[in-house]
Amino acid sequence: MCGLELPDLETNIWNRYRSAGLRVVGIDTPAVPDIPADTLDGVRAFGRREGLTFPLGISSTSVWRDVFAERGDGAAPFPSRMLVDRHGNVAYLSTTIDPDGLRRAIEAALRP
Numbered sequence: 337m338c339g340l341e342l343p344d345l346e347t348n349i350w351n352r353y354r355s356a357g358l359r360v361v362g363i364d365t366p367a368v369p370d371i372p373a374d375t376l377d378g379v380r381a382f383g384r385r386e387g388l389t390f391p392l393g394i395s396s397t398s399v400w401r402d403v404f405a406e407r408g409d410g411a412a413p414f415p416s417r418m419l420v421d422r423h424g425n426v427a428y429l430s431t432t433i434d435p436d437g438l439r440r441a442i443e444a445a446l447r448p
Contacts, residue, residue: 340433341415341433341435342362342386342388343386344435345360345362345390346386346387346388346390348435348439349435349438349439349442350389350390351389353446357422357446358442358446359390360390360391361390361391361392361393362379362383362388362390362393363392363393363394363395364379364392364393364394364395365394365395374394375394376394379392379393379394380392415431416430416431417429417430417431417438419438419441419442419445421445422445427444427445428441428442428445
């Protein structure tokens with residue numbers, strides 16, 4: 337996710353859909369190999385400064401790059417948004433800021 341979309345993610349996604357079962361987790365991960373990742377304390381301090389209430393973490397692996405490499409469309413993996421449904425399937429994957437598309441995917445994934 338990108339810093340530009342964090343207020344929308346907090347207000348219009350997390351606060352709106354969490355009572356319906358949505359879980360949001362922000363994961364900071366190095367976008368480029370060989371560039372050191374942030375520390376967990378640094379990521380959490382950033383979240384507090386931004387007023388974020390959903391969980392934040394870090395990843396030092398290339399799992400996100402691997403997911404996009406499997407797609408084979410050449411899209412850069414950062415920043416990215418991924419929605420995993422209740423069955424563990426990737427229901428939405430995007431590298432563009434598309435709040436309406438994300439909302440539609442969330443609403444579809446939350447349907448019984």
